[in-house]
Amino acid sequence: MLAVLKGLGLVYAVATAAALGFLLPDTLSVWAPDVSALDVVGQALLPALGVLTLGRVLFQDVPTRGAAAFLLLPVDRRRVARAVTVRATLTVFNAAPLAFAVPFALRTVRETSGVSDAVAFVVGVAALLAVSHFAVVVWKTRLGAAPGETVAVVGAALAGTAAIALASGGVLGATPALTAALVGAVALALGAVAHRSVVEALYLDAGPRQARRAVRSGTAGFERAGVRAFLDLDWRLVTRTRYPRGIVLNAVAMTLAIAAYAFWWGSEAPTVLLLVFSTGTVAVSAGQFALPFASGHYDRLLTLPGAPAAFVQAKLAAAVGATVALGALQLVLALALAPDAWADLAGAVLFCVGVLVPVAVLGSTLAPKPLDVADTFMSSSRIQSLPPQIALAAAGAVAVGLPLALGPDLGRAAMAAVGAAGALGLPLWARAIEARVDRQRHAVAARFRSDL
Amino acid sequence: MSHDSSPGASVLATGLVKRYGETDALSVEHLAVAPGEVVGLVGNNGAGKTTLLRLLLDLIRPTAGTVAIDGMTVGRSPAWKMRVGAFLDAGFLVDYLRPDEYLRLVGGAYGLAAAETDRRAATYAAFLGPAVAAGGFLRDLSTGNANKVGIVGALLPEPGLVVLDEPFANLDPGARIGLEGLLRRERARGATVLVSSHDLDHVVDVCSRVLVLAGGRIVRDTPSTPDTLGELRAFFAGGGVPA
Numbered sequence: 001m002l003a004v005l006k007g008l009g010l011v012y013a014v015a016t017a018a019a020l021g022f023l024l025p026d027t028l029s030v031w032a033p034d035v036s037a038l039d040v041v042g043q044a045l046l047p048a049l050g051v052l053t054l055g056r057v058l059f060q061d062v063p064t065r066g067a068a069a070f071l072l073l074p075v076d077r078r079r080v081a082r083a084v085t086v087r088a089t090l091t092v093f094n095a096a097p098l099a100f101a102v103p104f105a106l107r108t109v110r111e112t113s114g115v116s117d118a119v120a121f122v123v124g125v126a127a128l129l130a131v132s133h134f135a136v137v138v139w140k141t142r143l144g145a146a147p148g149e150t151v152a153v154v155g156a157a158l159a160g161t162a163a164i165a166l167a168s169g170g171v172l173g174a175t176p177a178l179t180a181a182l183v184g185a186v187a188l189a190l191g192a193v194a195h196r197s198v199v200e201a202l203y204l205d206a207g208p209r210q211a212r213r214a215v216r217s218g219t220a221g222f223e224r225a226g227v228r229a230f231l232d233l234d235w236r237l238v239t240r241t242r243y244p245r246g247i248v249l250n251a252v253a254m255t256l257a258i259a260a261y262a263f264w265w266g267s268e269a270p271t272v273l274l275l276v277f278s279t280g281t282v283a284v285s286a287g288q289f290a291l292p293f294a295s296g297h298y299d300r301l302l303t304l305p306g307a308p309a310a311f312v313q314a315k316l317a318a319a320v321g322a323t324v325a326l327g328a329l330q331l332v333l334a335l336a337l338a339p340d341a342w343a344d345l346a347g348a349v350l351f352c353v354g355v356l357v358p359v360a361v362l363g364s365t366l367a368p369k370p371l372d373v374a375d376t377f378m379s380s381s382r383i384q385s386l387p388p389q390i391a392l393a394a395a396g397a398v399a400v401g402l403p404l405a406l407g408p409d410l411g412r413a414a415m416a417a418v419g420a421a422g423a424l425g426l427p428l429w430a431r432a433i434e435a436r437v438d439r440q441r442h443a444v445a446a447r448f449r450s451d452l
Numbered sequence: 453m454s455h456d457s458s459p460g461a462s463v464l465a466t467g468l469v470k471r472y473g474e475t476d477a478l479s480v481e482h483l484a485v486a487p488g489e490v491v492g493l494v495g496n497n498g499a500g501k502t503t504l505l506r507l508l509l510d511l512i513r514p515t516a517g518t519v520a521i522d523g524m525t526v527g528r529s530p531a532w533k534m535r536v537g538a539f540l541d542a543g544f545l546v547d548y549l550r551p552d553e554y555l556r557l558v559g560g561a562y563g564l565a566a567a568e569t570d571r572r573a574a575t576y577a578a579f580l581g582p583a584v585a586a587g588g589f590l591r592d593l594s595t596g597n598a599n600k601v602g603i604v605g606a607l608l609p610e611p612g613l614v615v616l617d618e619p620f621a622n623l624d625p626g627a628r629i630g631l632e633g634l635l636r637r638e639r640a641r642g643a644t645v646l647v648s649s650h651d652l653d654h655v656v657d658v659c660s661r662v663l664v665l666a667g668g669r670i671v672r673d674t675p676s677t678p679d680t681l682g683e684l685r686a687f688f689a690g691g692g693v694p695a
Contacts, residue, residue, distance in 0.1 A: 069546040071511055072606075073561040074533035205472075205512040 010092050017096040021104035037108050042172040046165055048097075049128055053158070056093050056136040057254060058281070063088035063137055064201045071202060081198040088137060094129050101125040109172070117176050124171030124180035130187035131161045134194040141194075141201040144246035157190045230314030247285055252326065254281045259330045259345075263337035271341055272412040275348035276356075276399045279330065283323045283352040284392060287315075287360025302441065312361075312434045316426060319357045323349060347416040351399060354422025358429035359395040363388035365436040461520075462487045462613055462644040463508060468517035470503050470668075478503045478668040480517070485646065487612070490639045492655035492676070493648040494684065495665035496692040501648040502540070504665070505617050508646070509538050521613060534562065537611035539602035539619065547591035551584050551601045555608060562609035569608065576604045579630040596622040607634060614638055614645045620654050632658055652688070656681040666693045 020027075025037040063084045070080045101122055110118040135154045142150040161183055165171070168179040200206050258278035262271050302308055327349035334341045366387035398418065403411025422429075463485040470478040478500040485491050493501045506512045508519050510526045518525055524532040546554055552573065559569030577585065583597050590598055603619050620628050628651075635658045638645050649655050655662060656676050664672035664687065671694045672687070674680060 066546065069544050072509065072538045072540070072544050073558060074530065074536075075561060076530035076533075077510070079530075203512055204506060 010095065013092050013096045014099045017100040018103055021100035021102065022107055024104060025108050037104075038112060038172055041104065041108075042170055045125075045128070045170055045172070046162060049132055052093055052097065052129075053132045053136060054254065054257065056091075056132065057139060057250060060091055060093060060136055060140070061088065062140045063198055064141060067202060068204075071204075077202055078195075078199055081195055081202060085137065085195060085198055089133060094133060097125060097129055113176075120176035120180045121171050124176060124183055127180055127183040127187045128161065128165075128171070131157060131183060131190055134187065134190040137194040138190070138197045139250075140246075141197045143249055145200070145206050147249060153190075153193055157186055157193075161186050227310045227314045227317060230311050231318060234314065234318050248322075251282045251285045252329075255279060255326050256329065256333065259333050260337065263334055263341055271338075272344040272347050272408065272415060273400060273403050275330070275341075275344055276351055276415070279323060279327055279345075279348050279352045280356045280396075280399070282326045283319060283356040284360045287319045287357045288364050288388070288392075302437075308438055308441075309430070309434050312430050312437060315361055316357065316430055316433070319361060320353050320423075320426070323352050323357060327352075344412055347412040347419070350419030350423065351415040352419070354419035354425070355395050355398065356392075358422060358426065358433070359391050362429065362433050362436065363391040365433060365440055366391060461485060462489070462522060463646065464520045465504075465508065466518050466520075468504075468507060468519065469515045470500075470507060470512065471515040476668050478507065480504065480670055483663075483670065485644055487644050488639075488642050489661055490635065490645040490647070490659045492659035492662045493646065493665060494650070494652060494655055494662060496688070499665040499692070500668040501665055502617055503668070505538075505540065505615055505646065505648060509536065509540075509615060511540075535612040536615060537562075537606035537609050537613070538615040539599070539606040540617040542590075542595060542598040542602060545590045545598060545602055545605075547589065549590055550587050551580065551590065551593075552587065554590060554601060555605055558605040559608060562611075564609065572608050572610075573604065576608070576634075579627060579634060580604060581627065594622075596624060596627065599623065600627060603631065603634075607638065610641065610643070612643060614643050614647075616645070616647045618648055618650065620649050620651045628654065652681060652684050656684065664692075 024041070028035050028037050028040065065084075067080055067084050070083075071077070105118040105121045105125075109121045135157055139150060139154050164179060164182045164186070168175055168182070170176075171179050171183075173179060255278050258274060258281070262274035262278060302311055327345065330345055330349075331342065334345050399415065402414045402418070405411070406414055461484040463483065465480050465483040468478065468480040468483070469476065493504065495501050503512070507514050508521070508526065510519075513527070520526065521532040522535050524535075526532055546557065549557065552570070555573045556566050556569050559566070559572070564572070580600050581597070584593065584600060590601060593601070599619065599622055603616060606614055606616060619631055623631060632654060635645060635647065639658070639660070645659075647655070647659065659676050661673070661675050662680060662684065663670050664674075664684070674683070
């Protein structure tokens, strides 16, 4: 069902992009006759690419997902890497922009600047997409293993591409062929890095390079029963396991990037809304994955008396703690870039703590198979299926609706009020989530017994 | 059959070291497995059995040393992979396939036609059992049944070298007996087999040679004789570390 919906969504996105690419001049001639389609696209291209890259980081699969099966078959590792890299390109994040660019080039660019510029435009857009795509491949396959190197490589590639585009006027500037060639060169270089990253990631020991730290003795948890013990275990899970660490790093990076964007450049969207989605990245990913990650590891522990209540409270505490900690980091950014935005930030963090975190944790119990983990975070369809998506979408709709309906100031106050109410009701949320977890564990056990 | 006749060895590991941080997970100065040998790896948890198999299969990279399979250095070119059939755990299965689809995928990778793969798979029907034959997705099978499919996937191409990591684990008693039969069949076929296990009886029963690992080193290398089981039991009763 979800696969069909996703397929329909893909077709819709591609068809809409293609139609928009073809009809943009006509649309603008009706709505904004003084505005040139070429200017609009030229100015929107880089920001759109930034948003697209963020979208990829949030929603695009880790390319090596499911590739382990092929490592035991007589297939060259590099071939496996090439296959999964190519497979990873088949995404709406590449298809939709290309679907826009080709008809736009065929009609608008060709009519205005000739065939060669139209071809250069398409090649340039493809190269920009390739840079964005390969940057995310490198980011997702190497961030957990080599954080410093990964941030440096991806940052340099994106900064280099932006510099080329800005210096040359972009793929619709005076020298589109040169721009396309330069961005293409960056894309090829980054593609080679991405390929190497995937090959590296296909080794089972592709972990952090630094030496493992010695285990502190005497803090193993259950001498301090209850919530603290589960928090302790969670901390160890996140710090010692590559995948959760990758999710946390990803979420932190996204949060700070969006927050910096909100503070620095501002936007037509209310700042509080941007900040909700910035802080919400952590709130939602920590919330969504708190139960699935932990329950697989701690299933046996949950049979201890009082453990389910402590477990759920620990999950909520961890997600709330992570959100507040990120809020504090954002506050540093706010004080540096836009001191007046602290109230927006406070409203956003409150809303995330009181609404997004509990909805995300509760939502993760609504999936049919909650004890599973996927490689994407935020609305991961593989684990979350439709009901959790709907729960999160409803919370997101409230976040969007309040500032839009009430205006920035009233909306911010309303969000803070709703968030504060939700935060005060966290004990009730915890009880509801505990009941869901308990019911689901019994359902899973019953299914297991019936399979025997 | 000689243990240390390196020329013509099916598997040859030289100066093989795998280090995690400050810890030596494995350190094997010299290991040669002759063609046709069925070698069992035994050892306590963490002794290095799985690390050794993963190094032999190029799933992890050695800190030092080399591995050669049929004279081809592992990691340099993929040609050696055609000679090897391996199964480590259910994580190496394609969980969204059905058993027959997975086996056809494996057969195809080794250049077998679908009909030939099906014909060979049919010879494993008794081992696979009815639950696998029912045709559900691999992700929905129990661990034992999923492992059976993986084991058949390793044997079905009739490779020169078979590598199995704890294949007896999670299998029901009938399947364990069935697997013993399959390994004997491999031995009769002349295949080289490397199998790790905690089940001393099965290892001694099936293997022609037993390697004991402790602390990442091969501490005992002995042919499997009627006395071997007793010696191994005495060794592990004493903690599984050399005196």
